[in-house]
Amino acid sequence: MNLQEWSEKLLTAMINADRSAAAEIISRALAAGNDSRMVIAEILDPAIVKLGRLWEEESMSLAQNFVAAKIAEDALMRCIPVYEERLHNKGAVVIGNIEDDFHSLGRRAVGLFLGAAGWDVHDLGNDVPAEQFLEKAVEVNASLIGVSAMMQTTALNIRKLRNLIDAQGHTGRIKLAVGGAVFNWRPDLVAAVGGDGTARNAVGADELFLRLQSEAQKGVKP
Ligand code: B12
Known part of the structure; x- marks a missing residue:
């Protein structure tokens, strides 16, 4: 599956308020060898931007958007432990x-x-x-x-x-x-x-x- 397909699947899980499906997508994308930064920038970020558009088009209620955003937050947090230790202190x-x-x-x-x-x-x-x-x-x-x-x-x-x-x-x-x-x-x-x-x-x-x-x-x- 390419990054765009992962992102579309994640968006569907967010819209359906399916927390475990979203978690599974992130885990699988990371397990497939995608760097955490890539997962955030190419899978999570575009899904949230599309979510924003759906809200703007009034295809979603505030409550639905809130739940979807919570799921996105969970997904983001899942990317944290995969980060490598710090190389230097800037x-x-x-x-x-x-x-x-x-x-x-x-x-x-x-x-x-x-x-x-x-x-x-x-x-x-x-x-x-x-x-x-x-x-x-x-x-x-x-x-x-x-x-x-x-x-x-x-x-x-x-x-x-x-x-x-x-x-x-x-x-x-x-x-x-x-x-x-x-x-x-x-x-x-x-x-x-x-x-x-x-x-x-x-x-x-x-x-x-x-x-x-x-x-x-x-x-x-x-
Ligand atoms: C998700 C969301 C919510 C969620 C937030 C959940 C959460 N935990 O974050 C909930 C449902 C709670 C929410 C509430 C509200 N929201 Co809202 N929300 C959004 C939505 C759909 C997406 C925002 C988002 O998370 N984007 C994804 C992240 C990853 O992107 P980002 O924030 O832009 O950050 C990236 C860059 O900008 C940059 N960046 C961010 N910060 C910084 C800082 C620095 C220093 C740097 C360098 C870079 C940087 O890096 C980030 C990662 O790449 C936007 C619509 C949109 N199109 O953006 C509306 C939107 C921002 N919300 C809006 C509104 C009106 C509200 C509410 C007032 C709704 C209401 N009637 O109650 C409340 C206000 C809450 C408040 N006081 O803050 C409006 C704002 C309108 C305006 N022009 O001012 C928008 C634009 C939707 C709309 N068109 O109506 N919202």
Whole structure:
């Protein structure tokens, strides 16, 4: 079976709220020799994107979508133990969903990819106030904060964090990465909320964070 076929099967299992079938698909895809990153990027991610379209077309209820998203979360978690141990420590990063945002799937995928790439990931979870992001970054000496937001309304809450970073004198030394589908639809939002950069997906997060880390070390201001 090719990756697209696995992904279609997974989508069907998610729509049918069939948790065990979804788990089986992920296990089989991994057992067939597909790398975890590939399984997330090529099987899970496209299935969730299609799920989003079905919801937008109103072919699914919110409750159905919620259950399907829970199954996707389970499937994502199944990919974790397969990750190899870290090769090196690139440094501490703090990630989370901004205040009022509960779309955890994308953030978790980003955390997984960053962890696998050697970053020391501090994941604060959903609905994180700006103050908490900055307090944690200072506590763990992180020069990078990665904030996830999926909705136009919640993305605007990131501005509070930008203002706080600047007000407390961390401009240029703590970099603010932003991401979530809303930034892919509206790239202008990255600058509007005061982000220092974004990546379209979890696969691109490592490269983005490396670039921002190097800018932070030089104290490059936005
Ligand atoms: C699943 C889902 C949910 C689930 C979330 C479950 C969960 N545990 O995550 C549930 C059902 C709970 C939900 C609830 C709601 N949702 Co919703 N949801 C979605 C849906 C279908 C998919 C989102 C998703 O998980 N995508 C898959 C992940 C893997 O992709 P991703 O998040 O984009 O992340 C990737 C990249 O963006 C990037 N990335 C993500 N974060 C970061 C961070 C950094 C730093 C970087 C570099 C990269 C990065 O990497 C990730 C992995 O590749 C979208 C529709 C869509 N087309 O996106 C709507 C959508 C986002 N939801 C929407 C809405 C309106 C809501 C609700 C308000 C619905 C309601 N009426 O109650 C609530 C609000 C909840 C809240 N306050 O947050 C709207 C937002 C509209 C808008 N334009 O603002 C959307 C667009 C659907 C729609 N068109 O109406 N939702």
